[in-house]
Amino acid sequence: MLRIVVCVKAVPDPKEAGRIRIDPVSRALVRADLPLVLNPLDKNAMEAALELKEQFDAHLSVLSMGPPPAESVVTECLALGADQGYLLSDRALAGADAYATAYTLAKGIEKIGPADLVLCGRASSDGSTEWVGPELATLLDIPIVTMVKEIVECTGEWWKVKASLDNGYRVVRVKLPAVLTVTRELNIPRTLSFSGIIQARRKQITQWGIDDLDVPEEAVGLKGSPTIVSEMTTRESKRDVEMISGTREEMAERLIQELADAGFLSSS
Amino acid sequence: MKTVEYRHGPVWVIAEQIEGRVRAVSFQLIGHARKLADGLGTPVEVILLGESLDQQAQQVIASGADRVYLGDDPELAVYQPDVYTEIIVKLAQERRPEIMLLGSTFMGRELAPLVAARLRTGLTAHCIDLVLNENKILEQKVPAYGGLISITCPQKRPQMATVAKGVFPRPELDTGRMGEVVLLKVQKNIPRRIETIEIVREEPEGVPLESAAIIVAGGAGASDLEGWHTIAGLAQVMNAALGSTRPAVDEGWTELETMIGQSGKMVSPDLYIGVGLSGELQHMVGIVGAKVMVAINSDAKSPVFEQVDYGIVDDCRRFIPVLIEKIGEYRSEGRELNHGNQDER
Ligand SMILES: Cc1cc2nc3c(=O)[nH]c(=O)nc-3n(C[C@H](O)[C@H](O)[C@H](O)COP(=O)(O)OP(=O)(O)OC[C@H]3O[C@@H](n4cnc5c(N)ncnc54)[C@H](O)[C@@H]3O)c2cc1C
Ligand SMILES: Nc1ncnc2c1ncn2[C@@H]1O[C@H](COP(=O)(O)O)[C@@H](O)[C@H]1O
Numbered sequence: 050m051l052r053i054v055v056c057v058k059a060v061p062d063p064k065e066a067g068r069i070r071i072d073p074v075s076r077a078l079v080r081a082d083l084p085l086v087l088n089p090l091d092k093n094a095m096e097a098a099l100e101l102k103e104q105f106d107a108h109l110s111v112l113s114m115g116p117p118p119a120e121s122v123v124t125e126c127l128a129l130g131a132d133q134g135y136l137l138s139d140r141a142l143a144g145a146d147a148y149a150t151a152y153t154l155a156k157g158i159e160k161i162g163p164a165d166l167v168l169c170g171r172a173s174s175d176g177s178t179e180w181v182g183p184e185l186a187t188l189l190d191i192p193i194v195t196m197v198k199e200i201v202e203c204t205g206e207w208w209k210v211k212a213s214l215d216n217g218y219r220v221v222r223v224k225l226p227a228v229l230t231v232t233r234e235l236n237i238p239r240t241l242s243f244s245g246i247i248q249a250r251r252k253q254i255t256q257w258g259i260d261d262l263d264v265p266e267e268a269v270g271l272k273g274s275p276t277i278v279s280e281m282t283t284r285e286s287k288r289d290v291e292m293i294s295g296t297r298e299e300m301a302e303r304l305i306q307e308l309a310d311a312g313f314l315s316s317s
Numbered sequence: 318m319k320t321v322e323y324r325h326g327p328v329w330v331i332a333e334q335i336e337g338r339v340r341a342v343s344f345q346l347i348g349h350a351r352k353l354a355d356g357l358g359t360p361v362e363v364i365l366l367g368e369s370l371d372q373q374a375q376q377v378i379a380s381g382a383d384r385v386y387l388g389d390d391p392e393l394a395v396y397q398p399d400v401y402t403e404i405i406v407k408l409a410q411e412r413r414p415e416i417m418l419l420g421s422t423f424m425g426r427e428l429a430p431l432v433a434a435r436l437r438t439g440l441t442a443h444c445i446d447l448v449l450n451e452n453k454i455l456e457q458k459v460p461a462y463g464g465l466i467s468i469t470c471p472q473k474r475p476q477m478a479t480v481a482k483g484v485f486p487r488p489e490l491d492t493g494r495m496g497e498v499v500l501l502k503v504q505k506n507i508p509r510r511i512e513t514i515e516i517v518r519e520e521p522e523g524v525p526l527e528s529a530a531i532i533v534a535g536g537a538g539a540s541d542l543e544g545w546h547t548i549a550g551l552a553q554v555m556n557a558a559l560g561s562t563r564p565a566v567d568e569g570w571t572e573l574e575t576m577i578g579q580s581g582k583m584v585s586p587d588l589y590i591g592v593g594l595s596g597e598l599q600h601m602v603g604i605v606g607a608k609v610m611v612a613i614n615s616d617a618k619s620p621v622f623e624q625v626d627y628g629i630v631d632d633c634r635r636f637i638p639v640l641i642e643k644i645g646e647y648r649s650e651g652r653e654l655n656h657g658n659q660d661e662r
Contacts, residue, residue, distance in 0.1 A: 063567065067597060070463045089567055147430070148439060174567075177580055178442040180430040187434035192399065192510035195427045209514075213573075214423045217518040219395075224510040233569065275439030279456065280467040284598060288610065292628045297636055300629050301643040304611065307627060311609055313531060313555075313588045314647065 051107035054164040055098045056154055056185070057126055059085040059119035063174040085115075087122040090170030092238035093231045098168055099130050100236065101203065108132055110164075112157050114142060114150060120254055128241050128249035135161060139258035144271030147176065151184035153269050156262045158189060167228040171196055182230035191226045198234040325453070327362040327384075328354040329414040329475065331405060331432075332377060333396075333424055334367040341482055342420035344380050348488030349447065349480075350418060351381035356449045357415060360384060364408065366401055366501075368394040378496030380488045388501040395516055396424045399509045402431045404501065409436060409475065416455055417475040418447075421580075425479050433477050439470035440477040443579045445484055445602050460579050460598040483527065483583030483605060526575065529558035532586040534577055535633075536600075537564035538593020538614060544634045545570035548592050551637050554644050560584065562594045578603035589625075593633045596621025613637070 061069065061083035068083065087095075095111070102109050111126040113119050114137040123134040137157050145153065158164055167189070169182040179195065186193035194212050202209040206225055211218050213232055223229075259269060267273060293303045308314050328350045332343035347363060354361045360383035365374060367389065374385045388404055409417070409432070417432070419425035421443055433440035445465075446458040455476040456467045470476040526532065533555060535548035545565065552559040560582075561575040577584055578600040589607040593614060594600060601624055604610070610625040615632045622628040629636065 063564075067463075067595065146439065148434065148437070151434065172580070178430075178440075179426050180433070180440055180442065183427055183430035184434040187431055193427070193431070194511065196423065214516065214518075216520070216574075217516065219513050220515040220517070222512045222514055227510070232573070233566075275437070275473040276441060276468050276470045278466050279469045281462075281464055282467075283464040284460075288624055288626055290612075290622050290625055290628045292622070292630070294630075297631060297639050298643070300631065301636070301640040304627065304629065304640065305643055305647050308588070308609075308611075309647065311588070313609070314644065 051101065051105045051166065052110075052162070052164050053098045053101060053107050053166045053168065054110045054112055054158055054161060055091070055094050055126065055131070055168045056181070057091040057095065057111050057113050057122055058088040058170070058173045058176075059113060059115045059122040060088045060173055060175045062086045063089065066175060085118050085121060087125055088170055088173045090172060090174075090231065090233065093233055093235050094168040094170050095126055095129055095131070096236045096238040097200065097229075097231055099239065101166070102130065104203075110135060110161055112154060112161065113137070114145070114153050114157070116143070120256075123254050124249055125241065127252045127254070128245040129239065130245060132252075133161075134252065134254040136254055136256050137258075137262065138256055139269075141259050141266045141272075142270045144274065145269060146274035146276045147178045147180035148184055148275055149269055149271075149273040151181050151188055152273060153262070153264070154181070154185050155188040156264050157257065158185075160257070160262060163226070165226050167191075167226075169228065169230045171230045171232050179230070182228055186228035189226075189228070191228060192223050193228040193230070194221050194223050195230045196232050197229045198232045200235075323359045325357040325359045326413040326415040326474065327360045328357065329409070329412075329417040330361070330363045330382075331417065331419045331425070331428065332363050332365045333420055333422055334365065334370065334373065337367060337369055337373065339365065339370075339373045339377060340420060340422065341487060342422060342480070344376075344487050345482065345485040346418045346420060346480060347377060347380045347382055349485040350416070351488065353416060353447065353449060353455070354383075357453060359415060362386065362412065362414065364388075364405055366393045366404065374498050376490065378498075379490040379492050379494050381491075381494070382496050384497045384499060386499050386501055388503050390503040392503060392505075395513050396428070397509065397513055398427065398431060398511050400507045401428055402435065403507050404503070405432050406435045408501070414475040417477045419477075419479050421479040421481040429477060429479050436473075436475070438473035438475060438477060440479070441468045441470070442479055444478045444480050445579060447478060447480070460602050463598055465598075481579075481583045483585065523552075524556065524558040526558045526560055526577070526582050526584050529584065529586050531555055531557035531588045531590075532560045532577075532584055532604075533557045533590045533592065534560035534562065534594065534600075535565055535571075535592045536562040536594025537568075538633055539565060539570065540593070540634060542570055544593070547634055547637045551590070551592070551641055554641050555590075557588075557590070558586075562597070562600045591621060591625065592637065594621060595619050596624050
């Protein structure tokens with residue numbers, strides 16, 4: 050049986066995330082109390098996993114590292130159809146950069162048991178480094194294809210996928226076990242069903258801390274992160290705006306005049 | 318050659334080539350690596366993997382490199398993750414670079430974390446500036462939360478970062494520069510668990526963003542696909558390239574390729590028109606040196622208006638169709654539009 054692990058991240062709602070700011074005076078991070086949601090691209094990873102599960106009768110686990118409220122996104126994945134949910138949560142895990150995150154997730158996957166396929170989103174909406182997938186693959190010592198937009202062949206040991214590239218795509222053969230990070234083009238994620246939500250209530254979420262994972266405190270979280278945020282500054286914008294007012298027609302005409310005078314409206 | 322002792326390891330650039338030509342972003346990084354290396358008193362070394370690259374190696378030196386490690390082999394013609402990673406990691410373990418830079422291209426974004434994790438070091442994504450601080454540590458500047466944050470990798474080496482095309486200028490070629498080309502022996506039996514079998518290039522539709530003189534960029538304010546098409550329509554009548562913010566990509570109105578900003582493309586148009594977007598720094602850092610900037614936003618208090626030359630407060634879904642119509646009139650009337658209405662100020 051194909052064993053799949055999907056790594057999902059709980060992120061501040063991207064529609065609201067602009068409210069997290071640096072206070073220009075205190076330079077501290079002003080965090081609005083934002084609800085955590087499933088990282089948008091991880092929905093595509095979940096959908097890919099669910100489709101494979103339907104096709105192959107695969108076993109599907111979801112794994113997330115995050116604070117206790119991140120449990121809600123694991124629950125959501127269980128409601129979507131995952132068989133098992135794992136949350137890696139511990140104070141010592143806070144402040145992890147991509148490397149420490151990948152390290153912790155790798156330990157989680159090792160403890161869950163051998164996976165044939167690990168799926169991640171291309172990027173998280175808040176960190177957005179795109180590093181976690183490739184670093185995870187390296188730490189698990191298995192290959193990775195990033196930005197997968199189509200799974201062309203998925204039988205046997207070698208799979209064939211299409212992955213985005215600057216102005217095009219590449220066709221790649223990859224040997225399982227492997228990690229794939231997925232793009233939005235891969236599929237259209239399904240929405241939650243009522244029966245799924247009911248079924249999820251009967252599924253247990255396994256929570257592990259660093260003792261369960263058997264990792265030293267220095268290897269995870271802020272302490273295990275090679276990079277640190279050393280300084281925050283605000284940046285002033287520099288232009289003097291001229292507001293164009295009037296009726297809609299007047300504004301359009303004024304703008305056209307300004308653009309024409311600056312030489313931007315040569316006839317097409 | 319005399320052997321010189323350096324206090325710091327070399328500054329590395331992992332160059333990228335497509336069909337035997339080194340990409341612009343790699344040259345830009347070599348130019349900046351030169352500055353960092355001079356600050357550290359250490360050489361610039363460039364790793365160049367591909368096929369038939371003699372000429373290119375000379376250009377790399379003329380751009381500021383002291384040494385090129387050249388892997389020239391048909392097996393390296395296209396990016397092969399396992400082989401490329403193995404070569405770079407082995408060499409890095411030997412040479413111990415202080416800094417390693419890669420372009421934020423699709424290859425760089427995959428290869429950089431593969432190398433960083435193998436070397437157990439830190440890596441910073443999408444930097445918009447890289448400077449040495451007084452302790453000669455690399456400050457890697459990244460926009461976040463409406464400001465700039467500086468990320469450092471104080472202990473582990475190399476300090477690794479990816480940078481998009483257009484962040485740093487292309488250095489002048491100095492064809493008299495001397496440098497050394499070291500041919501890498503390409504090991505034949507590196508096990509491959511992954512194999513690139515084909516690369517398909519697709520010509521982008523319309524005007525390419527990076528070289529466009531005019532850009533119309535749309536954001537979340539488009540509100541829906543119909544609103545997006547309206548903005549795209551403006552780009553078309555203006556002979557402009559169409560750009561976007563992240564929400565427009567997330568909503569599926571447009572492709573990732575159109576996204577401008579820190580994690581998207583760097584652009585430098587003469588004219589930028591931002592429609593229904595809030596002027597978030599992560600987007601705005603992607604617009605470098607635009608001569609004229611215009612914003613159309615329904616919220617008079619939007620921060621975007623502090624960053625442009627002309628501002629219009631209106632619902633873009635209503636304003637843009639009027640603007641398109643008036644541009645049509647302007648053009649058909651032989652530019653005679655409302656001369657009486659000219660600015661009196
Ligand atoms: C690590 C990281 C990297 C990122 N990288 C990028 C990047 O490279 N590029 C990028 O663009 N973003 C990036 N983002 C996202 C960025 O932070 C902002 O969320 C995004 O730029 C905001 O897009 P927006 O202005 O379209 O949307 P919003 O901030 O939601 O603004 C929408 C604007 O439209 C206006 N509006 C609403 N309705 C209308 C209407 N009918 N007519 C006219 N105006 C209207 C509103 O007043 C508002 O000002 C990144 C975020 C993170 C965390
Ligand atoms: N804390 C986390 N828990 C689980 N998965 C994660 C976590 N952080 C990142 N990922 C996975 O890695 C992908 C890329 O994230 P990033 O490298 O932050 O852009 C995400 O789409 C997730 O699949």
